[in-house]
Amino acid sequence: MxxxxxxxxxxxxxxxxxxxxxxxxxFSADVYPPDLLWAGACRAGIPHGRIRAVHTDEAARLPGVHAVLVRSDVPGTNRQGIVHKDMPVLCGDKVRHAGDPVALVVAESRTVLQQALALVRMDIDPLPVLGDMDAALADGAPLVHEGHGSNILLAAEIRKGNAEAALRECDVVIEETFHTPSQAHAFLETENGVAHLDGNGVLHLTVSTQAPFRDRFEMGHALGLPPWNIRIRNPFLGGGFGGKDGATVQCLLGLAALRLPGRTIKMWWDREESLLAGYKRHAARMHYTLGAMRDGTLKAVTCRLHYDTGAYAHLGGEIMELGMEHAAGPYRVEHMDCMGWCVYTNNPVAGAFRGFGVAQVSLAFEGMMDRLADRLGMDRLELRQRNALRRGDRNCAGVTLTTSTGLGECLRRVAEHEFWTGREAWKRAAPPFTRRGVGVAAVFNGMGYGRGLADxxxxxxxxxxxxxxxxxxxxxxxxxxxxxxxxxxxxxxxxxxxxxxxxxxxxxxxxxxxxxxxxxxxxxxxxxxxxxxxxxxxxxxxxxxxxxxxxxxxxxxxxxxxxxxxxxxxxxxxxxxxxxxxxxxxxxxxxxxxMPVSREVPDTGKDFVIGFPHLIFPYAAHLVRIELDELTGSIRVCDYLAATDGGRVLNPVNFHQQIEGGVAQGLGFALMEDFATHNGHIRTRDLSTYLIPTSLDLPDTVSVAVDTVEQSGPFGMKGVGEVGLNGPLPAVASAVSDATGAHPDRGPLDAETVLHLLARGARA
Amino acid sequence: MxxxxxxxxxxxxxxxxxxxxxxxxxFSADVYPPDLLWAGACRAGIPHGRIRAVHTDEAARLPGVHAVLVRSDVPGTNRQGIVHKDMPVLCGDKVRHAGDPVALVVAESRTVLQQALALVRMDIDPLPVLGDMDAALADGAPLVHEGHGSNILLAAEIRKGNAEAALRECDVVIEETFHTPSQAHAFLETENGVAHLDGNGVLHLTVSTQAPFRDRFEMGHALGLPPWNIRIRNPFLGGGFGGKDGATVQCLLGLAALRLPGRTIKMWWDREESLLAGYKRHAARMHYTLGAMRDGTLKAVTCRLHYDTGAYAHLGGEIMELGMEHAAGPYRVEHMDCMGWCVYTNNPVAGAFRGFGVAQVSLAFEGMMDRLADRLGMDRLELRQRNALRRGDRNCAGVTLTTSTGLGECLRRVAEHEFWTGREAWKRAAPPFTRRGVGVAAVFNGMGYGRGLADxxxxxxxxxxxxxxxxxxxxxxxxxxxxxxxxxxxxxxxxxxxxxxxxxxxxxxxxxxxxxxxxxxxxxxxxxxxxxxxxxxxxxxxxxxxxxxxxxxxxxxxxxxxxxxxxxxxxxxxxxxxxxxxxxxxxxxxxxxxMPVSREVPDTGKDFVIGFPHLIFPYAAHLVRIELDELTGSIRVCDYLAATDGGRVLNPVNFHQQIEGGVAQGLGFALMEDFATHNGHIRTRDLSTYLIPTSLDLPDTVSVAVDTVEQSGPFGMKGVGEVGLNGPLPAVASAVSDATGAHPDRGPLDAETVLHLLARGARA
Structure with missing residues (x-):
């Protein structure tokens, strides 16, 4: 049947x-072939320093140790990196963050491996640590990459119209600086894989990766072998979120397998190693000036964005580009002047993360919109509706929107929902010692690679x-x-x-x-x-x-x-x-x-090599209702509504799961997640200190699909993997300002921050 | 470079x-793997009979003999045949022509094979031999295939308009009966192949065949194994011409290989076996009535065609269909009534041969055109030009010609050529005791399978x-x-x-x-x-x-x-x-x-299952200048011109080679080739009795490609593999009548026939 x-x-x-x-x-982590060996990296431990010597003899002599490898054992260029190949497989002369690998040990068991790693001695002369972007940009700061000439990986500008002149003609001009923290992907399955070199010289890997075909080129380049001699199997991942988009264990495993032909080698980072050596979301600092007319029409925006890319480039430049491309939100803004700097520091390496540079600016620009609405005495949602991008408009990067543009419909669905229409009564019903607030945010997120790199x-x-x-x-x-x-x-x-x-x-x-x-x-x-x-x-x-x-x-x-x-x-x-x-x-x-690309080349963004601009955008309007405890500052998220324009829905189950997952991860970013470092050292080494939301912390998300068609897409769809993450932080910030009367300028909105805002709101 | x-x-x-x-x-014949065994068929030797017993013991006991197989050793249906599966791999109860295989011997050498074949004894009760179509169609004739109910494989009719009525209105009506002989393909490389069954049960063949993929289904059906377990390699052929379109050695080789797993078996028919057991062109008898108006406009034709298919169907029905479809030549004829009978006899099996049924009717209808021109006192070429098919016309089968139709241009090229314009002076210059004649013919040949079978x-x-x-x-x-x-x-x-x-x-x-x-x-x-x-x-x-x-x-x-x-x-x-x-x-x-097929279904040809009608036709006009010896009757071909419409020419070298080859084989058919049988026994057992033209017998052919485009074809081409063969016999017949004053009604035009015509011409 x-x-x-x-x-x-x-x-x-x-x-x-x-x-x-x-x-x-x-999953890849479940692969345990017989007679496998374990590989592990000996990591720098100090965030910045010059390597004088690495002593491996004692480790190598330990019974059960099969190999101890250092920089000189790497047969290829030793360089990894998706766009800029600035990250060594094993450091030879310098370490740039505390998780930098200096030696690779292969042993017959995890126990022996840990013993051997402890026996590797590294003589590293410390250098001044660039623990944040200010330190890195200070005059006379040492260079993280001496060959690069400065600690700025990429400086770029997007200009549309004449923002400076336009600001002088605005009825209202407001200014603010925002901060967003770094964030860990915190996937269930940490970075891992197995590798072996067969008798025909083919290197086989089973690995938890988001880009198996690109990995072959990364490995081939770094290890000096033809990519077609590498075969990668890529089982289902136990989470990725961007953190496995780029080499993690791949080159180290390949190096071990090349050294020990015929043997199967496994490497699996524990949670601490994952937090230390894995990729993170870029922390950002964003200074905005926004000018508008009395009726709420947005006129001009300037922004100055700084992204902390940590010790290596990874996709830092491209992530900042996406932030800049989305810097003025999903709105019609005639004039924009956006400058961005992506900065090397001695922090752990920042890389791809769901919301790819956009999650940061979403807090900033939506925060500006709330401030503007309050200043004008306008309804916050109405202000967004008035300025929302429509098909045929030019977005802030100057690209004409020729594809599906359903933000107006998303906002209408929020405006008509009882969470919004019934908000005043709901807020008045707040129990004693609590306050209630309702926040909204409008977000978008360019889909695909953008120009310059075939998607x-x-x-x-x-x-x-x-x-x-x-x-x-x-x-x-x-x-x-x-x-x-x-x-x-x-x-x-x-x-x-x-x-x-x-x-x-x-x-x-x-x-x-x-x-x-x-x-x-x-x-x-x-x-x-x-x-x-x-x-x-x-x-x-x-x-x-x-x-x-x-x-x-x-x-x-x-x-x-x-x-x-x-x-x-x-x-x-x-x-x-x-x-x-x-x-x-x-x-x-x-x-x-x-994927089609914009055939319009805005006279902006000329410093970008790849990834700018985008042509197709999913949109969303989010609404959150929160209750905050006046005594502790803690926030309870009561209701969440996400109205999303993802074109036609192919499978409602999958669609809503994507939105719910994005909102959950976004609420973590909004409420608690803060991958903090101190002078280059990470402050959270496990999930008891790095907190992520559990199901008890989250409401049932009401996800609504807006009825648009993306004509170019498969059966009319477009991808909604990222846009759902961008809304929660600005929406919660909006709700917090609604409840406290004070506008947050940073995330996460943890209890301490909320108590400060309560105090400031009371003073206002 | x-x-x-x-x-x-x-x-x-x-x-x-x-x-x-x-x-x-x-070539396939050149394949000599080590340790091969030789297979050979023991053939009936009598044209019609009932098998009582086959005694193989003595042969099987001969040292060096590996197997002697009979009907009961065939594991499948034992039936072969492209459309009708009426041909046994090994005969069990009856033999239907002298070359029918009764036993299969496998031996370690050709010498032992010949000895063993001589030791197989067959007890066969002779039956009356149906040596020609008259015998087969006579009342009370025994049936070649008892299950078929009659000796007529296929009887069919094509009707267009009302020929009988139209004939009564014609100014001129002429009638004639024509005969064409059987013809052998006489390829350099006779039928052969090697086979072996590997350890995985896959049967491998390297074989000289025109249809390797179809062969798998033929073999699978006959031998009872899945076609996908048969792998056929098909090297360049040393000639085919239709004679290798259908199973020859395939099933016998497969049977031997299945019996002797792991051994490689070779079978290679010598010239006599090839002439006896291979396929031949159908001998035909064609009765025509043609009516025309005084100005030369063709009006109506009736024809009654008989094709001798020999002992088995092979493609006999379809070959006759093509004859019927082309029966009134490449001309506009408003009314046609064509009936055809394809007849079983006890002659060798007739099958596909370049010109596939059309070479026969080309003699007949062009002979009618010459007779008509002479009767009307018209120029023979002008009569053809007046009636030549043009694009948009309906052909004699009722199909609208929507594709390239370049016959008019072919005829123009002939008419303008000095072979034609200078013909009278050339004829007058004939040496003593010789006569010169110039003949023309217009021909065509449907390309591809036609409807009902995807080409x-x-x-x-x-x-x-x-x-x-x-x-x-x-x-x-x-x-x-x-x-x-x-x-x-x-x-x-x-x-x-x-x-x-x-x-x-x-x-x-x-x-x-x-x-x-x-x-x-x-x-x-x-x-x-x-x-x-x-x-x-x-x-x-x-x-x-x-x-x-x-x-x-x-x-x-x-x-x-x-x-x-x-x-x-x-x-x-x-x-x-x-x-x-x-x-x-x-x-x-x-x-x-x-290949596209005609979407027009003429209310004719309703008895055809496959292959009718065709949509695309190459055309040609041929001219021949001959000199004949009044004393011996022998013909010398002095000049030959072929103007061909094959659409755009992809490679002039190949194009002209195809035309030259077709003309050469057609001149063999015109001048000397006659695969005659007597009471079911073949009369020519080698190439010293079955004569084909040598290069000394042939002039250099002047081949002219006419400039048309077949829009549906690759770069505008259509196939000219067959059309070149159809012209020589009618063109030579036309030239002979020009030289003798008597119209030939049969081929080949050998010396004896020509002497008769000379005598008849002198009387006229």
Missing amino acids: SEGPYDIGPGRPRLDALAKACGTER SAIAKIELTPEGRFVIHSGVTDMGQGNASTYAQIAGEVLCQDAGRLTVPQPDTETAHPSGSASAGRTTYTFGKALIAACERMAEKLFRRAALVLLADTPEGFTLVPGAVRHLPTGRDVPLTMLGTMLPRDDRICVGEYM | SEGPYDIGPGRPRLDALAKACGTER SAIAKIELTPEGRFVIHSGVTDMGQGNASTYAQIAGEVLCQDAGRLTVPQPDTETAHPSGSASAGRTTYTFGKALIAACERMAEKLFRRAALVLLADTPEGFTLVPGAVRHLPTGRDVPLTMLGTMLPRDDRICVGEYM
Whole structure:
């Protein structure tokens, strides 16, 4: 009995749900081949210093130790980095943050590994620590990268109109400086993988990564071997959020495997190592001036953004670019002058994180909007509605919005919701010693890579001899559920039920390069490629079935579950027959897609090499109702509403899970998460000090999908992986100012901060 | 140094020319694996009889004999046949022609094989022999196939208008009966192959065949194994001409290999066995009535066609269909009534042969045209020009000609040629005791399978890691040069030189089903599929090169020899780089094509299941100048002109070779070839009695390509593999009547026939 096609539209259960709920899914961390060896990095321990010597003899002599490797053992360039290759696999002359790896130990057990790591002695002459951006930008500050010439990784500017002149003509001008902290991804499955070099010289990895195909190039470059001699398997991830977009364990594992051919090596960072050596969200400082007319029309904005990228570039420049591109929010602003600096410090390396540079400016600009509304005596939501971008407008970066632009509809859904219409009564009903506040925020988040770097995917679908379809996904499923959506897309195009569809996770040997799992792009880009592949498959099967039936045209055929049907005669050709008959290369179809880019080149952003500007944006309007304890300052989130424009929804279950996950992680960023450092040393080494929200801290999110169509997208969708994270911090800040009368200028809004605001509000 | 692209248009040398001229090409017959065994068939020897017993013991006991197999050893249905499966692999109860196989012997050498074959004793009770169609159609004749109910394989009719009524209104009505003989293909390489069953149960064959993919189904059906467990390699053929379109050695070899797993078995028919047991052209008898108006306008034709298909159906019904479809020549004839009978006899099996049923009716209808012209006192060429089909006309089968129809232009080229304009002076200059004559003929030949059976091809092109392209051809090159043309097509689309293009001959494991090498279809159908595959490859390479160059669109790329070039920046991505980078499944592109069919269903031909009607026709006008010896009757062909409409010419060298080859084989049919039988026994057992023309018998053919475009075809071409054969017999007959004053009614026009005509002409 067929259950009917696993198709687009209805809320299909995710194919991976059961295995994950039952704990039977095998993640990379679950891979334990027999006779494996353990690898671990010996890390600098001090944030800035010059290496005089590394003594490995004692560690190497320890029984059970198979190798102790240092910089001179790295056969390639020793350089990693997605855009700028400034990060060594093993440090040779200098360490730039406390987590920098100096030696790599391979041992027969984790116990021996820990003993050996303790026996490696490093002679490192300390250098002055650049613990924050002020220190790094001070006159005479030592250089983190001497070759780079300054501690500024990238300085850039976006100009539209003449903001300085326009500000002089505004009825109202306000100014503020905002701060957002660093944030840890805190995924369940920390960085890990296994590697071995086979007898043919092929290096095999199974690794928890968001970019298996790019990893091959990273490893090849750093370790001096052809990327095509590296095969990467990429099981489901136990979380990624950007933190696995870039090399973590890959090159270290590769180095160990090259040294010990035939042996399987495992590396798995514990939570402390993950917090110390993994990537983080960029802490930011943002100075804004906003000018508007008396009726609330936004006129001009200037902003000066500083992003702390830590010791290495990673995607720091590009993350700051996205912040700048979104700096004036999803609004019509005629004049903008935005300058940005991405700064090297001796802090842990900052990198990609859901909300990629935009989560920071969302606090700032939405904070400016609240201040402006209050100054003008306007309703905060009405101010946003008045200025919200519409299709055909130019956004603050100067790009004409030619694609779906549903922010107005998002705001309308919030304005009509009882959380908003009933807010005054609800606030008045606050219990004793508590205050209630309602906050709103409007956010957006460019989808895909933007210009200068093809946002491309290559999908492969295979008909098996058993008459099933295998969708060879080239992009990671880190939990967002794209694998299941791919099955749905194939099920829709090919009219097949779930039992005939499998989606193995990426393997560079069998799947094709499709870019990273990032930028809200996977379902959009790979989905489009997959539709093309499935359409080719359908066309092919019609033509092959025509041969079987001796029909002389391929017309009049359709797919039904398990078969190709010839409508004029009603005859079915079973997929098992076609699968058996066709030679292997004829059972495969490949489809490809390249995301369109803006053909408008704004006379701005000229310092950007890649990633600017974007063409397609999901939008959202968020509303939060909070209750805060006047005595302790603690916040309880009572209600949360997210109205999201993600184009057409392919599967409501997945869609709302993405929004709920983004809101939860955003509320962590809003309420408690602060990956603080002190003089380059991290202050939170585990999840008892680095706090993230639990389900008890969070309300049920009411997620509403707004009815738009992204014409370019697969079945009209666009990606909502990131936009949901950008709303909570500004929305909570808005609610806090509503409750306290004082406008927050930073996150997280922990109890101490709230108590200060309460005091300031009382004074105001 | 690149030689420049191996592209379409100029006369590129064939890639296989050198190896063939030097004798280094390896045909199937050249395959001699170590330790091979020889297989041979023990054949009936009598044309019709009932088998009582087959005694194999003595043969089996002979040292060196590995197996002696009979009907009961065949594991499957034991039935072969492309449309009707009426031909046994080994006969069990009855023999139907003298070459029918009754037992199969496998021995360690050819010598032992011959000895063993002589030791097989067959007890066969003779039945009355149906030595010709009259005998087979006589009342009370025994049935060749008792299950079939009559000796008529297929009786069919094509009616257009009302010929009977129209004939009564004609100014002139003439009537005649024509005969054409059977003809042997007489290829250099007789039927042969090798086979072995490997340890995985896969049956491997290397065989001289025109239809490797169909052979798998023939063998699977007859021998009871899945077609996908059969792998067929199909090297260049030393000639085919239709005689290898259908199973010859395949099932016998397969049977031997199944019986002797692991052993390699070779079978190679000698010339006598080839003449006895191979396929032949259908002998035909054709009765015509033609009515016309005084001005030469053709009005009505009736014809009654009989084709002798021999003991088995093979493609007899379809061959007769083509004869009927072409029965009234390439002319506008308002009314036609054509009836056809394809008749079983006890003669050797007739099958496909270049000119497939059309060569026969070409003699008849062109003979009618000459008679009509003479009766009306009209110029023979002018009569043809007046009635020649033009685009938009309906042909005699009722099909509107929507595709290229260049006959008028072919006739014009003949009319303007000095062979025609100077004919009277040339004839007057005949030496003593000789006469000179000039003949013309207009012919056509439907291309492809026609309706009811998809004329389809699937082309696969592969980029190798070395940056070369491999074109996996799915259709045989039997000498017509299609492999080289495929390289040219790929060279044209991909702009690559010959050194980067290889075209391995078909292998069912690596190539994809693309139909048979027949019906003038291979370059057209596979060429179109290959263009699609190459265009996909180009598009793919542009997209992959865009990724390498970090370009954000696949626009502005082009292929140059050895590389993909990005025109905006002038950067090249070498094919070697792309070949190394791309995973295997991404280095392959598949293209497919299905020949269009007529959407018009004439209210005729309703008895045809497949193959009727055709949509696309090549046309030709032929002129021959002969000199005949009044004393001996022997003919010398002095000049030959063939003006051919084959659409655009892809490679003049190949095009003219096809025409010259067809004319040569057609002149053999016209002048000397007569595969005669007497009471079911063949009268010519070798090439000293079955005569074919040598280069000394033939003039240099002047081949002229007429400038038309077949819009549906690859670069505007259509296939000319067959049409060239249809002209010589009617053209020579026309010249003989010009020289003798008597109209021939049969072929071949050997000396004896010519002497009779001379005598008749003198009496007239």
